[in-house]
Amino acid sequence: MSEEDESMSELEEQEKEEQEKETTYGKEDKRGGVLDYIMSLESVPPKLPPKLELLRTRVLCNNDAPDHTDTIQYSGAYASLGVDNSLRLDHFCKSFRVEVIRLEEDELEFDMIGIDPALANAFRRILIAEVPTMAIEKVLIANNTSVIQDEVLSHRLGLIPISVDPRLFQDLGEDNDYNEKNTIVFKLHVCCEQKAPRITVKSDQLKWSPYGSQFPLESKDSHPNASSKPKTYTSFSCSQDALPEFIKNPIGPKDSDIIIAKLAGGQEIELEALAVKGIGKTHAKWSPVATAWYRMLPEVVLLKEIEDEIAVELKEKCPVGVFDIEDIGNGKTRATVAKPRACTLCRECIRGGKEWEDRVSLHRVKDHFIFTIESTGALPPEMLFIEAVKILEAKCERVITELS
Incomplete structure (x- = not known):
């Protein structure tokens, strides 16, 4: 093969590679836009470092007061790391879900996962004040x-x-x-x-x-017609x-x-x-409700192995029975988190000095809400939530209509 033929084949391969790149870029653009394509490159970190991810998604419940309670929902928050943190509809549709935990005649408990606190509070306010x-x-x-x-x-x-x-x-x-x-x-x-x-x-x-x-x-008529019905x-x-x-x-x-x-x-x-x-x-x-309220999902993490007498002490410190003790053999026992959902964040487990704060960590999940509806009886609680969704939808449509 001549040098001219070799150079022509190299040019054709380069053009083919460029076409493949453009095709891939076009597909990514259709699926999620330019941002998704950029985020798929190897030079861009796929997610935040663990420390920042913890602060972004969790409320840290310290001994004195909670920390990092704000929700960060704007794109420039972690722009220097190449992470887009804006609220996007496609990501919301994938992550949002509702899980019914308990349904009774006049009471409903369910989890709303992947939602902003402002929207959860909007449902609460509509249930209390706007469902007829x-x-x-x-x-x-x-x-x-x-x-x-x-x-x-x-x-x-x-x-x-x-x-x-x-x-x-x-x-x-x-x-x-x-x-x-x-x-x-x-x-x-x-x-x-x-x-x-x-x-x-x-x-x-x-x-x-x-x-x-x-x-x-x-x-006011002093002489009403006797034949007519009053x-x-x-x-x-x-x-x-x-x-x-x-x-x-x-x-x-x-x-x-x-x-x-x-x-x-x-x-x-x-x-x-x-x-x-x-x-x-x-x-x-x-x-229509006796009460409608929500709380963030509690998260209890044991930072180290807690064994024997200290495990028994930890179990006795919790008034709602979040912790339990399991046998690990050889006459030893250790503490486990048995019912994290029951945690009321009384912080009794981390009181008693820094040694307890180094053993147990308490968090709240920022986008996971435990929602409870207690109906007065006019409508069942599950129907009340559906009516609240319809009212919020009507509000959004009215705003969109006025803006357009």
């Missing part, structure tokens, strides 16, 4: 001779959770037109006979009135118990043993209560 429910708003008192004042009695009635799906009702308009689509009416009439023992009025004595209010509306405080066009949603699920208080009042002999309460739709931001009685 039905609650007693207006009380029409015909007779109240008990020791409880009218306004206190009305307030107690408003705080009684009502077992009904609020999604079946509309919001009360500005015209205050109480009808079967936006109002639930309850009536209460209890009387204690003279010289009879004291009686307790409970929430199970609140009776659903599917036909609406029965109290006649006060009229107007009431509601304008129901049909009975609510005829609707298919309520045939098998009658409306009533969630709990039947909530004490409303106590009546002595000769005392009486007669009233009607009108429940409407609202949110907890307006008043706490509309909040």
